[in-house]
Amino acid sequence: KQEVTQIPAALSVPEGENLVLNCSFTDSAIYNLQWFRQDPGKGLTSLLLIQSSQREQTSGRLNASLDKSSGRSTLYIAASQPGDSATYLCASNDYKLSFGAGTTVTVRA
Amino acid sequence: DGGITQSPKYLFRKEGQNVTLSCEQNLNHDAMYWYRQDPGQGLRLIYYSQIVNDFQKGDIAEGYSVSREKKESFPLTVTSAQKNPTAFYLCASSNGLAGTYEQYFGPGTRLTVT
Numbered sequence: 001k002q003e004v005t006q007i008p009a010a011l012s013v014p015e016g017e018n019l020v021l022n023c024s025f026t027d028s029a030i031y032n033l034q035w036f037r038q039d040p041g042k043g044l045t046s047l048l049l050i051q052s053s054q055r056e057q058t059s060g061r062l063n064a065s066l067d068k069s070s071g072r073s074t075l076y077i078a079a080s081q082p083g084d085s086a087t088y089l090c091a092s093n094d095y096k097l098s099f100g101a102g103t104t105v106t107v108r109a
Numbered sequence: 110d111g112g113i114t115q116s117p118k119y120l121f122r123k124e125g126q127n128v129t130l131s132c133e134q135n136l137n138h139d140a141m142y143w144y145r146q147d148p149g150q151g152l153r154l155i156y157y158s159q160i161v162n163d164f165q166k167g168d169i170a171e172g173y174s175v176s177r178e179k180k181e182s183f184p185l186t187v188t189s190a191q192k193n194p195t196a197f198y199l200c201a202s203s204n205g206l207a208g209t210y211e212q213y214f215g216p217g218t219r220l221t222v223t
Contacts, residue, residue, distance in 0.1 A: 004151065009149075034211065034212065041217075041219070042216060042217065043115075043199055043214040043215050043217045044152075044199065044214040046211055046212070046214075049211045089151065091212075095206060096142075096154055096157065096167070096206075097152070097154070097212060099144075099153075100151050
């Protein structure tokens with residue numbers, strides 16, 4: 001059974017600092033890995049999807065990397081802003097999504 | 110606007126009552142999913158459906174039931190057999206079940222049972 005872990009559970013940084021969010025998974029036989037953002041009391045918004053054949057994916061200030069052999073993915077958010085404050089979830093896809101518990105980010109103005 | 114709608118946003122029920130959560134999508138997606146989210150935990154899969162009139166149990170299906178009579182609709186019933194029904198419920202859909210397909214999520218329904 002796939003186990004997905006996100007460390008740390010919470011992170012607080014001053015505005016402008018770069019964010020590094022970690023995700024690890026136990027079974028490397030995945031089709032893809034997806035990063036989501038969740039605001040309090042809301043649904044999930046897809047940020048990036050990395051196919052198993054890719055090493056990274058970029059969208060604006062966001063960059064996600066994937067290393068299947070080591071079972072790790074990292075989400076980088078450059079020049080953080082208070083609007084980036086949210087919970088970030090990663091999920092591996094091996095025909096169904098397995099989610100980590102998330103990292104709650106607070107960006108201080 | 111294409112998307113997934115869930116209703117209601119908040120739902121309150123007394124213990125022992127069945128309750129049905131609505132999920133509708135107009136993305137023309139084949140696959141649909143129901144997840145449950147509890148504080149401090151990742152989402153857990155309850156049921157999923159790849160095509161109309163077919164659905165499969167996820168990791169925590171006990172106490173729940175679903176139907177898939179139309180492509181765009183996938184309602185979830187929380188029965189009185191579910192021991193801890195209070196949670197945030199999220200519906201999702203994707204173009205296909207496995208492989209490269211991205212999942213899209215609805216806004217969620219928060220169910221409180223007292």
